Amino acid sequence: MHCPYHYILVNVAFLACLSFNSLAQTIPDSKLTSLADNEQWLDLLHFHQIGFIPRFESQVDDDSFFIAPDGKYSPKSELKANIAAFTGDSSNLELICQFPARFHWLTQQLPELNFPEAKCPDYEDWFAKIDPKSLTLSFPAAYLNSPSSMFGHTFIRIDRASGSNALLDYSINFAANANPDDNELVFTYKGLSGGYPGVFTILPYYEKVKEYSHLESRDVWEYALDLTQEEVEQFVRHTWEIRTVHFDYYFVDENCSYQLLTLLDAASERFNFVDAFKLSAIPSDTVRAIEQAGAVKHARFRPSTLSLMTQMIDNLSDDEIHLARNLVEDNKLATNHLQRLDTESQAKVLELAYQYSRYLAVRKKSDLPHLGKRTIELLSTRSKIDKTKVFPDFPTPKYRDDQGHNSRRLTLAGGYDGSHHFQQLEIRAAYHDQLDALPGYIQGAKLEMLNMKVRRTEVNNEAKTRLQELKLIDIASYTPRNLLITPISWHVATGFYRPRSAPEELSSFLNAGGGLSYEYLGQRLYILTDGELNLDNDIDKGYWLAAGPRLGWLSQHEDWNLKLEAYRPFDLFGAKFKRLDIELGFSFNLGAQWQIRAQTAYHSFYQQQTKEQAYQHSSSFSLVHYF
Known part of the structure; x- marks a missing residue:
């Protein structure tokens, strides 16, 4: 007993x-x-x-x-x-x-x-099954639709000494053991406050690839780590020790990437990674720390199903894309239109149709009853065409996700707000906006947290220094649509700011919207319907609820970015305002961690209660440093 x-x-x-x-x-x-x-x-x-x-x-x-x-x-x-x-x-x-x-x-x-x-028979059998030879750090790209993965995610693959298929190796992952019934707000609150236990799990690598590459359509970077055999084995020994225990999980600091660093530190006296992450641990920063320590031998890129589909779409005509969609969505597999194409084009259309059927199955949860059978039919039809390779290899991105700018940002700005000159200090805790240097980041995406602006102005020869704006979060995802993939573009922001109509007072705001984005010749265009709520005791009824269109143009490049945006909210409830905002911003990179910016804006404002009307033109020039 x-x-x-x-x-x-x-x-x-x-x-x-x-x-x-x-x-x-x-x-x-x-x-x-x-x-x-x-x-x-x-x-x-x-x-x-x-x-x-x-x-x-x-x-x-x-x-x-x-x-x-x-x-x-x-x-x-x-x-x-x-x-x-x-x-x-x-x-x-x-x-x-x-x-x-x-x-x-x-x-x-x-x-x-x-x-x-x-x-120790149980441990020795487990160790033999793991069969450790080396370690590979996997870094799925940022996923803005999940609070816990907005900054990306990391986990480690334990490469076996025997066997050549990496998908059959084991991976170790740390994540919050969340209640599946919790909604996004509860999930976010508990994740920020340590309300979930964090646990390590050990799973076959193919399950993690399926989760990130197929289900969530996230590209994955794989970093082969430069460890000795003794360090690898000590890592696995310690993995055994912590496999059943729990930690309090925190999104900001004690998260997936942080806990993986603790395992690496425990495996070797050469490493002391976690001391650099006392306040926060953003996954790209942790990967950057490992690479800068010389612990990475080489990196490999694994494109997601969505990236592969996008590449295929770029290599086909609109008629061929429509044909691929019909091959998947029609009740019967009709190949008569397919036969009109040459054999190479047939193979391309069938490969796209096959990938699209898989995308519908795992990503969109399609209600097409024939989808499972159709996927097999498409694969069988494709196998009968003697063309082994019809699409070029997916190109490895020029920049890895860890090679982008650092996460924190300091900005010094000077400008004119329409009536006064000002100097401004801005500091941002994380992470990226649409004028920041693009290499290593997702095009069209923005994710900012705790962005504070302190402004000094001179009014009647009297200098005033005060908080101009504090954004708690500002998130945007402007992913372009095409004939097969139709994502919703969206954004949300909340915080405090000084309205141009009443600059003496701080107002709280919540702004969110959804809509569509398209890409043409490398330029990204978007149109959204926005809703906005402002709370301020100094305005009529103490609040202003409005909605209206937001239109924008993004031109993002390796060395420079340009953004033009117009926003016209219309009153719904509360105070009565008329407002139009038009903003233009340009940025130019001075190396990896420096940038200059020029921004100009036009604002018109009319308050019905006071009959106050104002037109304002503002401009600024900034020096940006990432650290």
Whole structure:
């Protein structure tokens, strides 16, 4: 009969207190203190100090991870308990098998002690199945439709020594164990506040590729890591130790990318990645830190199903694209129109139709009852055409996602707001807008958090310095539509600003909209229907609810960007305003981390209650630095 596990831990802790006295004469206290303060020991216990007020405790929030009763708070107590549990007559093979990475490290640090030869069948069978030879860091691109993946995601593939198909290797992933019934608002709140337990999962790599490349249509970068065999094996040993424990999950700092860094730190004394991420851990920044440390041998690009389809569409005529769609959506597979094409064009149309059928199945959750059968029919028809390769290889992007500008931004600006000159300091916590340097980022996308502007103006020879604007979030996704893929473009922003009609007061705002985007000759055009809510005690009824069209043109390039946008909201409820905003912005990159900008805007405003009418032209010039 087996004892409950918590009962075993209590007894082991008690025996450790007794048996450690016999070791006290063998190990000087100074050496114990040195080992307890050793970075590798702290990494194995996940003692990392983060936040504005760091606490010295393990980030593991699971009692089963510690042998000592106060092990979460005292690395020295945990060290003593581990040594006692692993050595002498009181050695506990069950705990040795539970913590192979700790056991391995202690045998190297204290070779003079009597460590037993441990036999751990379950662990050894698992280790043999993993068969570790090397590690590959996988970085799916940002996915704006999920709060937890807006900045991208990272996980690690453990490459096997035997076998040549990477899809059959295992991957380790850290994510929030969320309640599937929680809506997006609850999910976001709990993710920001640590309301979910974070857990590691070990899955076949093909399941992760299916999830990101097919289901979410996200491109994936794969980075082969430059680790020794000993470091790879210690990584896997530690993976075994944390595979069943939980951590409090936080979107901003203790997230997927951060926790993977803790595993790498625990695997090698060469690494100390997590100390650079005490306040936040954006996935691209963590990948950048690994690359800059010289821990990347090479990188490989894995395009998503959506990217492959887009490439195919670019190589076909509109008639051929329509034919591919009909081959999928019609009730019967009619190939008579297909026979009119030459064999190469037939093969191209069938390949696009096959990819489109898969896209409908996993992405759009199509209600076509024949879709599963049709996918097989398309594949069978394509196999009868003796053309092995009809599309060019998908080109590797010139810039990887980690080679873009840094996430934080500092901007110094000077300009004229229509009545006064001003100087402005702007600082943004994250991450990218549509005038920022494009390389390494998604075209047409914007994701900003905590963007603050402080402005100094002179009015009647009196200088005023005050908060001009604080955007909490500002997110936009302007993905172009084509004959097969029809995404909705959207944006949402909220925060505080000084209205041009009442610059002495801060107003809160919420702005959101949806619509369509198209691309022509590399230029992106969009039209959205926007809704806007402003709250301000100084306006009639204290609020203004409006809606109207937003039209824009984006021209984004490797070295420069241009954006023109017009917005005309119409009153719905609350105060009565007439407003028109037209803005033009230009940016030019000065290397990877510097940029200059010129922006100009025209604003007209009319308030029905006061009959106040104003026309304002503003302009500014900025120097931007990413850090």
